[in-house]
Amino acid sequence: MLLREVQKILDAEVLVGADKLDMEVHTAFGADLMSDVLAFADSGCLLLTGLTNPQVIRTADVLDIAAIILVRGKKPPPETLRAASDKNIPVLSTRYILFESAGRLYEKGIVGSTQKVDGRRVRL
Amino acid sequence: MGAVSVCEQHLCEHSFPVNGGNFDEAGRVSGKIKTILKGMGINNDVVRMAAVITYESEINIVSYARHGMIRLHVLPEHVEIEAMDEGPGIPDIRLAIQQGWSTATDKIREMGFGAGMGLNNIRNFSDIFHISSDVGKGTRLKMIIHIQQGQDP
Numbered sequence: 563m564l565l566r567e568v569q570k571i572l573d574a575e576v577l578v579g580a581d582k583l584d585m586e587v588h589t590a591f592g593a594d595l596m597s598d599v600l601a602f603a604d605s606g607c608l609l610l611t612g613l614t615n616p617q618v619i620r621t622a623d624v625l626d627i628a629a630i631i632l633v634r635g636k637k638p639p640p641e642t643l644r645a646a647s648d649k650n651i652p653v654l655s656t657r658y659i660l661f662e663s664a665g666r667l668y669e670k671g672i673v674g675s676t677q678k679v680d681g682r683r684v685r686l
Numbered sequence: 687m688g689a690v691s692v693c694e695q696h697l698c699e700h701s702f703p704v705n706g707g708n709f710d711e712a713g714r715v716s717g718k719i720k721t722i723l724k725g726m727g728i729n730n731d732v733v734r735m736a737a738v739i740t741y742e743s744e745i746n747i748v749s750y751a752r753h754g755m756i757r758l759h760v761l762p763e764h765v766e767i768e769a770m771d772e773g774p775g776i777p778d779i780r781l782a783i784q785q786g787w788s789t790a791t792d793k794i795r796e797m798g799f800g801a802g803m804g805l806n807n808i809r810n811f812s813d814i815f816h817i818s819s820d821v822g823k824g825t826r827l828k829m830i831i832h833i834q835q836g837q838d839p
């Protein structure tokens with residue numbers, strides 16, 4: 563699915579990366595805890611989160627996460643947007659809650675970047 | 687780039703200082719290491735693993751120590767990352783490595799960290815992992831990631 567379709571499905575506002583909406587995405591991960599994102603998310607996925615500090619962008623950059631969807635209508639501080647532009651990572655903001663956002667995307671074919679946690683992390 | 691850097695074709699060594707307590711800078715070293723490794727044409731998976739390991743180490747130094755240093759050493763067969771700090775040290779390493787064990791403060795948790803996943807994650811993302819710590823002095827981590835030959839970047 564194109565990021566532009568994700569934007570439509572979630573009725574999201576594009577805060578960074580309006581020129582990158584033609585990127586393909588297939589998987590997603592959702593969490594407010596960056597510790598868990600680092601442990602369980604995969605490269606190329608969408609990150610759905612309610613956390614808005616710059617560490618979200620740094621975490622996404624480290625993992626090569628494709629784009630960030632801020633849920634629950636969260637608006638990030640300017641330093642987060644600056645970090646996202648620097649790293650070239652699109653940031654979208656939706657007013658849907660995490661559960662609704664995930665459900666709406668899943669219904670249209672986006673799947674979890676990992677389905678189940680098995681204790682030991684497999685190589686990316 | 688860093689405080690010290692010596693670079694040749696396949697051999698490269700860099701050291702980066704990390705300040706304790708400064709969350710604004712956490713992620714700076716991992717970003718640099720990622721750029722260096724990518725520039726050397728190293729496999730993307732290896733680059734990502736090295737970036738995650740460095741980032742977790744950086745966050746720990748920023749969160750718990752006074753001052754630290756991260757060293758990157760690239761050899762033809764592996765990437766070596768060392769994270770050393772001056773700080774309180776870890777009294778019980780076995781406990782600290784366990785998932786979910788954490789002494790993180792509210793400030794650290796507000797940043798989205800402090801779930802007690804970091805050291806475990808560092809161990810899982812490296813092929814060889816060493817940790818040693820002196821209470822009252824500091825902590826030292828050494829991680830090695832093998833570079834598999836014959837993989838596309």
Ligand SMILES: Nc1ncnc2c1ncn2[C@@H]1O[C@H](COP(=O)(O)OP(=O)(O)OP(=O)(O)O)[C@@H](O)[C@H]1O
Pocket residue numbers: 597598742746747749750751771773774775776782783787788789790798799800801802803804805806825
């Ligand atoms: N460099 C360090 N100096 C002193 N104590 C440390 C250091 N690194 C880790 N610790 C101790 O070990 C605990 C576990 O560390 P670990 O990185 O696994 O989890 P965390 O930092 O608490 O949370 P997370 O990494 O998931 O954000 C920490 O809470 C802290 O008490």
Ligand SMILES: [Mg+2]
Pocket residue numbers: 742745746800803804805
């Ligand atoms: Mg940690």
